[in-house]
Amino acid sequence: MSRSIKQFYLVAILAIVLMLSFAQVPIGFTAETYSSDEVLAFLRDVASLDMNKYAVTLDGEISNYPPALGGLEQITGKYTLVSQESKVEVLYKFINNTLTYCLMDVIEGSPQYAQPKFTTISDNAENFLEKYETYIGDPGLEAYKNMLSQIDTSKNISKTVDNVKLTSTNSLISSLDWRKSFNGADYSGISISFWNGSFYAFKDDRNYYEIGGTEVNIDEEEAVNLALAYVKTFSWTVGDAEVTDYNIVEDKIRALLLTKSREPLNLYPYWLITLPLDDIYPGLVTTIQVQIWADTSEIIRCDAIPTGGEIPYDKFLETKTVESTQSSIDTVTATVAAASIIAIVIAIVTIKKKRK
DSSP states (O other), X not given: OOHHHXXXXXXXXXXXXXXXXXXXXOOBOOOTTSOTHHHHHHHHXXXXXXXXXXXXXXXXXXXXXXXXXXXXXXXXXXXXXXOSSEEEEEEEEEETTEEEEEEEEEEEEOOOBSSOOOSSHHHHHHXXXXXXXXXXXXXXXXXXXXXXXXXXXXXXXXXXXXXXXXXXXXXXXXXXXXXXXXXTEEEEEEEEEEETTEEEEEEEOTTTOEEOOXXXXXXXXXXXXXXXXXXXXXXXXXXXXXXXXXXXOGGGOXXXXXXXXXXXXXXXXXXXXXXXXXXXXXXTEEEEEEXXXXXXXXXXXXXXXXXXXXXXXXXXXXXXXXXXXXXXXXXXXXXXXXXXXXXXXXXXXXXXXXXX
């Protein structure tokens, strides 16, 4: 993927996330309950960036209270770091006054580190975890670090030990993801990503997500059958037209066991059943997705998904970790307008679904 394409997608995602955040609550700058300097300390003490070589500019911060966080404050911000050798943009997020996300995007040159880079993702990750363990004072990370020797981190592979699942993913960006895992469903954890051997991104959602339940009382086959039964009476409308006649390609059905909040910040397992259709139907719909609680068998929701919209909207918000900030209210307003245009282009038609 070229840098221009990568940056285009990054900007699009940031704009949409910001637009939706702004639509939920009034915007205000952060309260004096934390310090954005913690981001710089994290870059120095954990990511091992040589901060002495950089001129640092805080471009802006935004505070909001997303409903999904149950009233917790979320602060997003952006730093620009410039040295003679490189220019780096750093996006970050605090939730409940704790740094939970940091992305370091190298705009020009190569990052300047206080120590030599390691040659393998395993060594990079072990070094990162050692420093992060000291940084936050969490001895529980020792078990995460020990798991690195049990897999080949150069491959796409997963391994679960004592209800902790480590997943290694390698492509343009190499990532390691530790998740609490029960009965095949993954919960909160830590993710670390590296790009060309350099730190790229970090996320730790353990301090605000709790495990609400782990019971999985229906298997994949039962979940698929429930979804198929449900969509027999499912329809959607495009304008004044109701779409009721469509065909599902049953040998292409996919099922994923995931987790989401039933009440704020408490995660429960659910089945995401994807039902491909045999044609493009009104509204550019090619797929129907059904979400089912894995413990109660209750249908959560059913969505008619347009072309290119594989993941339902609420899951998109849960899984995207990149947040953006702007340096002034005028710039924020412009970003919201841009995001609105992007949203209009993507959402070619508004789909309204209902039961017969």
